[in-house]
Amino acid sequence: SGPAYSYPTQVTVTCNSGYQLNGVSSVTCQADGTWSDPVPTCTPRACPALTPPTNGALSPPGPYVYQSTVTIFCNSGYQRNGASSTTCQADGSWSNPIPTCTPRQCPGLTAPTNGALSPSGPAYSYPTQVTVTCNSGYQLNGVSSVTCQADGTWSDPVPTCTPRTCPPLTPPTNGTLSPLGPAYSYPSTVTFTCNLGYVRIGASSTTCQADGTWSNPVPICTVVFFFTNTVVCPMLTAPPNGALSPIGPYFYPNQVTLTCNPGYQLNGVSPVMCQANGTWSNPVPTCTPRTCPSLTPPTNGTLSPLGPAYSYPSTVTITCNTGYQLNGASSLTCQADGTWSNPVPICTVVCPMLTAPPNGALSPIGPYFYPNQVTLTCNPGYQLNGVSPVMCQANGTWSNPVPTCTPRQCPTLTAPTNGARAPPTGSNSYQNTISFSCNTGYVLNGNTNLTCQADGTWSDPVPTCTRKITLS
Known part of the structure; x- marks a missing residue:
């Protein structure tokens, strides 16, 4: 190691741990007092490119050389499983593997x-x-x-x-109810009793139903005096999920109107009339649940229950097949007006997760559904080979393969007249370095080493070799 060298001394050049040699490994002091080659340089050893974890990111984005430290972050809602950082080591390997980001x-x-x-x-x-x-x-x-x-x-x-609570009840005049209240909720039952000397006209009990209504109206307690020429018709009971008015008793030619609760429709004739022969003009109609239109399962999904018919207040659950995402409500209810509470949702296809190309990045990170688009970019010094953006298609595939990021190329350099370059060919990609030297008797004018930069240009112009002038 110096300080002075004489002909024909040979000097070996080595790099410290974590650095690699760019140029020849030894130079010789020649007869003309010049070195056989330029002194090589030592550049930090590079580590392999890193891919961000799914639902995560890296900082800084790269490229990476010896002693670079990369911090790994997980997106909001995801937690890191593994080390929070990794360091590029002297042997060109990483100190820790990239962790994963799993949903919290x-x-x-x-x-x-x-x-x-x-x-x-x-x-x-x-x-x-x-x-x-x-x-x-x-x-x-x-x-x-x-x-x-x-x-x-x-x-x-x-x-x-x-x-669910039902409206408060008032005891019938000349009667009582049990229990007395003050509030009633599903499925409470209340019993009616008339005082001594009074007769109940109507149901003996009523139940608080699931829809918050009473199954029967409050009866009346009355004393009925019948004349020999009075025609009496049998007492009527409201149909399930319905009501009647008036409550009774009924004499010729009384009429009774029957109605159904919301969500139910009347099957039969209303009103009915008490006839002269003591019979009703028509049987008591029934109240049947109102039906909703039939449903078709979404493409790539199922309904439960499947049908074939649905009536108030049925609820249908929709699920999507594996690989598909539900867009819309997960359940539909047949409403009192015979319509569905929500439209049938659709099942959207899920496309495979994408990984950023080495020396590149993608946005957004995912997951991906039809018709999402993903934009891919390359780091400085690299150029995109392929199509960006790519689109998640209706068949669950991507419109194009993930492009690659290749080092940007600089123009090819030739050795100067009366000089040489090392290596003699190639090495015109991003971050490559070319060394120049002059033949014996010539002096180098310019920089010995030129580096291919991120914008595809060389760091300096090619040097020239001019004849050495010797004074006698």
Whole structure:
């Protein structure tokens, strides 16, 4: 190692750990007092390109050389499984593998008493949405759906299901009811009794139904005096899910009007008339659930139950086949007016996850559904070979393959007159370095080493070799 060298000394050049030699490994002091080659350079050793984890990102984006440290981040709602950083080591390998980013888990949910959850669990992860419904006869107190949030907590507490209440009842005049109240909820039953000397006209009891209405009206307690020429018709009872007016008693030629509760339709004749022979003009009609239009399962999905007919207040659940995402409501209810609460959703195809090309990036990260588009870009010094953006197609495939990022090429350089270049050919890709030297008796004018830059140009012009002038 110096300080002076004489002909024909040969000097070997080595690089420190983590650095690689660019140029010849030894130079010789020649007879004319010049070195046989330019002194090589030592550049940091490069490590392989890194691919960001799915639902995560890297910082900085690369390229990476010895002692570079890369920090790995996970997107909001995802947690890292593995080391938070990795370092490019002297041997060109990484100190840690790239971790994975998995959805953050939310605590388990318990269905409310007299209710249900959809989906039912047992585990929930970001960004799952859970719908809460109550059994027939119960009403929801709180939000109808809760979402697993990015911080691993639920957006709202699970609501409760409380019995549906019916309107208050007043005891019939000259009668009592039991229990007395003050409030009644599904499925309470109230019994009516008339005082001594009075007769009940109507049902002996009524039940608070799932829709919040009473199964029968409050009866009346009356004393009926019949004359020998009075025609009396039998007492009528309201059909299930219906009502009648007036309550009775009924004499020729009284008329009784029968109606159905919301969601039910009348099958038969109303009104009916008490006839002179003591019979009714028509039988008591019935109230049947109103039907909704038939449903067709979404393409790549199923309905449950399947049908063939649906009536008020049926609920139908829609699920998509594996590889498809539900767009729309997950359940439909046949409403009182004979229409569905929501349109049938669609099942959208899911395309395979994409990985950014080495020395490149993609946006957005995913997951991907038809017709999402993904834009791919290359790092500085690299150029895109292929199509960007690419689109997730209706058949679940991408419109084009993922493009590649290749090093940008600089113009080919030739050795200067009366000089040479090392290596003699090639090495015109991004970050490549070419060394120049002059023949014996010539002096180099310019920079010895030129590097191919990210914009496809060389760091300096090619040097020239001019004859050495010797003074005598």
